[in-house]
Amino acid sequence: MSQVKTDKSKKSIEATKLVYPMVKEYYAEANKVVQDHSKKLCYVTGAGLVDLCWVYDNVLPLFPENFNAACAAKQMTPPLLEIAEGAGYARELCGYFRNHTGYLLEGKDKEDVTYPGGGLPIPDFLIADSGSCYFHLKWWRETERILGYKVPCYLIDVPYIAPRMTLDELEAHYLDYTVKQIKGALEFIGRITGRELDKDRLREVVRLSGEASALFEEMQNLRKAVPSPMGSEDALSCLMPLVQWAGTQQAVDFARALRDEVKARVDAGKGVLQGKEEKLRLLFDNIPPWYTLGFFNYLHKFNAVSVIESYTYYFHYSRGRMDPDKPYESLARKYLYGCWFMTSVRETVHSLIAKKAIDYKVDGIISYALYGCKIATGFLPYQAKIMQEQYGIPTLLLEGDMVDPRDYADGPVKNRVDAFMEMLLERKKQKS
Amino acid sequence: MLEAISQLSKSYDRWPDQSNAVKQWKSEGKKVFGYMCNHMPEELLFAGDILPVKFLGDSIPIVEANQYHTVFMCYYARTILEMGLQKGLTQLDGMIGAYSCEGGCDIFQIIADTANPSFYQFITLPHDSKGDKKEIATKFLVEEFKVVKRSLEEYLGRKITAAEIQKAIDVYNETRGLLRQVYDARGNAERPGFTGTEVAKILNWIVEVPKDEANVKLKELLAEAAKRQLPPVKGLRIHLSGTLFLDTEIFQLIEDLGGMVVSDDLCMGSRYFWDDIKMPENPTVDNLILAMVNQKLEKVPCSCMCSEKVAEDRLEHIKKLIDKYQVNGVIFAVHKWCDSHAMDRPFMIKTLQDMGIPVLSFEVERTIGDAQARTRIESFLEMIGGNSSVTG
Numbered sequence: 001m002s003q004v005k006t007d008k009s010k011k012s013i014e015a016t017k018l019v020y021p022m023v024k025e026y027y028a029e030a031n032k033v034v035q036d037h038s039k040k041l042c043y044v045t046g047a048g049l050v051d052l053c054w055v056y057d058n059v060l061p062l063f064p065e066n067f068n069a070a071c072a073a074k075q076m077t078p079p080l081l082e083i084a085e086g087a088g089y090a091r092e093l094c095g096y097f098r099n100h101t102g103y104l105l106e107g108k109d110k111e112d113v114t115y116p117g118g119g120l121p122i123p124d125f126l127i128a129d130s131g132s133c134y135f136h137l138k139w140w141r142e143t144e145r146i147l148g149y150k151v152p153c154y155l156i157d158v159p160y161i162a163p164r165m166t167l168d169e170l171e172a173h174y175l176d177y178t179v180k181q182i183k184g185a186l187e188f189i190g191r192i193t194g195r196e197l198d199k200d201r202l203r204e205v206v207r208l209s210g211e212a213s214a215l216f217e218e219m220q221n222l223r224k225a226v227p228s229p230m231g232s233e234d235a236l237s238c239l240m241p242l243v244q245w246a247g248t249q250q251a252v253d254f255a256r257a258l259r260d261e262v263k264a265r266v267d268a269g270k271g272v273l274q275g276k277e278e279k280l281r282l283l284f285d286n287i288p289p290w291y292t293l294g295f296f297n298y299l300h301k302f303n304a305v306s307v308i309e310s311y312t313y314y315f316h317y318s319r320g321r322m323d324p325d326k327p328y329e330s331l332a333r334k335y336l337y338g339c340w341f342m343t344s345v346r347e348t349v350h351s352l353i354a355k356k357a358i359d360y361k362v363d364g365i366i367s368y369a370l371y372g373c374k375i376a377t378g379f380l381p382y383q384a385k386i387m388q389e390q391y392g393i394p395t396l397l398l399e400g401d402m403v404d405p406r407d408y409a410d411g412p413v414k415n416r417v418d419a420f421m422e423m424l425l426e427r428k429k430q431k432s
Numbered sequence: 433m434l435e436a437i438s439q440l441s442k443s444y445d446r447w448p449d450q451s452n453a454v455k456q457w458k459s460e461g462k463k464v465f466g467y468m469c470n471h472m473p474e475e476l477l478f479a480g481d482i483l484p485v486k487f488l489g490d491s492i493p494i495v496e497a498n499q500y501h502t503v504f505m506c507y508y509a510r511t512i513l514e515m516g517l518q519k520g521l522t523q524l525d526g527m528i529g530a531y532s533c534e535g536g537c538d539i540f541q542i543i544a545d546t547a548n549p550s551f552y553q554f555i556t557l558p559h560d561s562k563g564d565k566k567e568i569a570t571k572f573l574v575e576e577f578k579v580v581k582r583s584l585e586e587y588l589g590r591k592i593t594a595a596e597i598q599k600a601i602d603v604y605n606e607t608r609g610l611l612r613q614v615y616d617a618r619g620n621a622e623r624p625g626f627t628g629t630e631v632a633k634i635l636n637w638i639v640e641v642p643k644d645e646a647n648v649k650l651k652e653l654l655a656e657a658a659k660r661q662l663p664p665v666k667g668l669r670i671h672l673s674g675t676l677f678l679d680t681e682i683f684q685l686i687e688d689l690g691g692m693v694v695s696d697d698l699c700m701g702s703r704y705f706w707d708d709i710k711m712p713e714n715p716t717v718d719n720l721i722l723a724m725v726n727q728k729l730e731k732v733p734c735s736c737m738c739s740e741k742v743a744e745d746r747l748e749h750i751k752k753l754i755d756k757y758q759v760n761g762v763i764f765a766v767h768k769w770c771d772s773h774a775m776d777r778p779f780m781i782k783t784l785q786d787m788g789i790p791v792l793s794f795e796v797e798r799t800i801g802d803a804q805a806r807t808r809i810e811s812f813l814e815m816i817g818g819n820s821s822v823t824g
Binding site for chain 2: 087088089090092093094097130133134135137138139141142144145153155157159160161162163164171173174176177180181184343345346369370371374375377378379380381382385399
């Protein structure tokens with residue numbers, strides 16, 4: 001098939017350049033483990049249970065989502081998506097799920113294809129949580145079935161925080177339900193790895209997870225500076241260490257290096273546009289199209305920078321609550337935060353999107369509506385309406401998928417971006 | 433069609449504000465609540481003298497709702513949002529959501545936000561509730577139901593007693609039993625008591641009216657059905673799988689083509705009523721709530737559930753119905769954008785095919801006509817002699 005026109009991003013942060021070698025090395029280790037069986041491999045869901053895996057030194061967690069994003073960045077997803085669709089999975093299902101399923105069903109056996117990192121190994125066990133979306137649980141169950149029920153699976157069903165409560169005032173049974181499942185997951189991993197739970201190690205993992213989150217959040221706060229020290233083209237790529245290694249020193253080291261670099265830029269007044277006037281500041285909302293991260297560099301043409309994202313805010317939970325002395329509760333609150341972030345849309349539009357838009361002094365929002373991601377997408381038109389009517393901030397609503405480039409039309413997308421930028425520039429001129 | 437079934441449509445309406453049952457109930461000074469998902473505990477509301485009405489949706493064009501929600505969601509839910517925006521839900525005093533599917537969770541928040549009823553509550557459903565998870569899932573849902581009960585009591589300004597809940601469960605269990613008799617009458621191969629379309633109309637009606645009154649009517653309908661002389665179905669006996677439909681067109685279409693829907697696992701079908709609540713020996717409030725929770729977690733699962741082998745459990749139910757009602761073929765008619773059904777479907781289709789059961793699968797948006805179902809169903813009925821399957 002012919003290649004869909006997309007743009008690769010250009011990075012300007014040095015720390016970003018550390019990410020790909022880290023990921024490559026990680027996949028190399030995973031493929032080595034397949035050979036020497038020195039560790040147990042597991043599939044985990046994004047931003048969720050990875051902390052639990054790092055409690056055990058003989059577990060190597062793998063992220064199908066990251067693999068899917070990497071396949072997308074390399075424009076390798078269409079054949080895998082078509083395998084899944086050929087097997088009967090609807091095209092409107094999550095692109096991550098379809099790509100991963102296509103890989104498992106047939107893609108992994110194609111010897112003439114070189115996948116990112118040498119490919120995603122088959123795991124020894126599966127764990128997932130519904131913090132980012134409930135669909136993950138269905139996805140992991142389907143993976144369990146595709147793998148012939150030979151790979152054990154444990155799910156943490158993180159409850160949706162009903163509108164009667166807030167993240168700060170949770171009913172006891174919400175916390176209790178999540179904590180019990182965390183304990184269940186740790187027991188499950190212990191059974192598979194043959195290891196007793198080391199509670200000191202658990203506390204250390206919680207401490208490190210919280211520290212990396214806090215550093216990342218500090219970095220995020222630095223991005224409020226004008227001019228913007230780091231755009232989305234870098235920030236989105238810097239998520240991987242936080243996602244993959246939450247609970248390890250590696251994540252802390254990376255987050256610190258990133259924070260230091262961004263701080264140095266802010267102190268020096270150095271912006272993404274390298275001396276050019278920063279005319280427009282934007283908030284990018286939702287999972288990005290990984291196959292065309294150059295989209296963010298394209299904005300620079302209008303002296304515009306995507307200065308903050310809703311998506312990156314999902315992955316760092318610090319809020320001063322990762323308490324090593326309360327490891328289970330800290331982890332539960334982290335996972336509940338993820339669920340709140342994704343599903344409590346009536347609240348997040350004000351306390352998250354609007355707050356960020358104001359704090360980061362943005363002129364406009366670009367929301368990317370993903371047809372495969374119902375929970376992160378359905379609300380977007382209402383959100384756009386609220387942002388316009390109550391906060392006076394306009395939204396450009398684009399539609400597509402995060403890893404499926406087949407419905408992406410570069411020309412029309414840029415056409416709409418051009419019009420949006422011109423409108424924002426004109427609006428700003430009139431305001432001043 | 434039985435005249436009595438034709439008359440049922442006079443007592444309710446797809447638009448709650450137009451429903452005579454709603455008007456009648458409210459004229460007595462009582463409250464009416466709307467809900468979307470079967471995981472909502474209707475009995476608790478009924479015990480508090482609140483009429484629970486399920487949102488049926490309607491095959492209307494979407495005019496305003498697209499300004500509030502993307503099109504990436506089942507048409508059914510989007511029409512409820514549309515109704516609210518068109519001021520068609522103003523007679524509802526309250527709404528109770530249940531987080532079954534995430535699309536439903538998302539859109540229900542907007543429906544509640546825009547319709548703004550005086551009471552709004554939400555239940556989080558545990559999605560993984562078998563095996564080791566059974567105990568904690570049960571405990572969690574018990575607490576959720578207790579929260580609903582407490583908030584209803586605050587709203588009503590009075591307690592809901594054990595005796596009231598017990599009575600409500602009795603009434604609802606009686607409805608369930610009568611509906612199973614309706615299904616048996618329809619599924620009778622020698623002398624069907626009802627047609628597929630008639631049963632679909634009964635199901636639409638039953639979720640909109642007070643169950644105690646409905647039970648009286650159901651008994652009358654069953655008595656009439658017993659006296660009928662409907663001929664056996666000449667064509668194919670179809671099992672219909674999916675969620676719900678915005679009209680009864682698909683049932684009528686299959687009959688027009690010589691077949692009949694004799695069985696289903698729709699959420700506006702057998703999954704709504706198949707499993708009774710087991711009445712506890714000691715019917716305290718706690719025990720009654722536990723019984724209601726057990727029924728929700730042990731009933732024929734919705735595709736939204738994520739317990740191990742849920743699709744297999746769903747298939748078990750379908751297979752039992754296939755045997756019980758002598759089904760010749762299965763039609764999956766699922767709403768486009770319904771992720772959980774779309775996930776289970778490939779496995780379920782393949783398993784049924786491997787059993788030698790012909791299967792047709794297509795996606796529905798607004799109406800069956802939009803899905804070009806006639807052509808597909810016609811082809812399916814023609815091909816079924818050759819035991820083929822058609823997916824699309």
